[in-house]
Amino acid sequence: MPTIFSRIVAGEIPSYKVAENDRYYAFLDINPVVKGHTLVIPKHEGDYLFDMEDEDLASFTLFAKKVAKAIEKAIPCKRVGIAVMGLEVPHTHIHLIPINKESDMYFSKEKLSLAPEEMKRIADAISAKME
Numbered sequence: 510m511p512t513i514f515s516r517i518v519a520g521e522i523p524s525y526k527v528a529e530n531d532r533y534y535a536f537l538d539i540n541p542v543v544k545g546h547t548l549v550i551p552k553h554e555g556d557y558l559f560d561m562e563d564e565d566l567a568s569f570t571l572f573a574k575k576v577a578k579a580i581e582k583a584i585p586c587k588r589v590g591i592a593v594m595g596l597e598v599p600h601t602h603i604h605l606i607p608i609n610k611e612s613d614m615y616f617s618k619e620k621l622s623l624a625p626e627e628m629k630r631i632a633d634a635i636s637a638k639m640e
Contacts, residue, residue: 512600525632533572540620545584545607549573555601579638
């Protein structure tokens with residue numbers, strides 16, 4: 510059975526797309542810890558980041574770097590934090606989170622609930638900064 514992320518890539522479940530190429534997809538987390546919280550995934554299913562082949566891991570990281578640089582330009586922040594947990598969805602993914610303080614990355618705090626219009630605005634702003 511496909512993961513929720515595979516269904517997002519296939520267009521079966523809507524998402525707020527930030528970036529995409531033939532191998533990777535980036536979209537806003539629908540339960541963000543801060544505005545601009547973005548998920549980056551490979552389009553093929555795999556459960557664990559460190560099970561990826563070295564070449565795939567390198568290109569995945571370079572794609573995520575481009576997304577992070579776009580987030581930095583679109584969302585006021587000191588830097589973009591990265592988190593790899595992968596327990597909630599069995600599909601390799603990383604979280605890119607614009608941060609101004611360490612607590613911005615606390616996943617245990619209450620998540621934001623943003624209106625669809627704001628989510629679209631944020632996704633469009635990040636997407637416009639992709640190089």
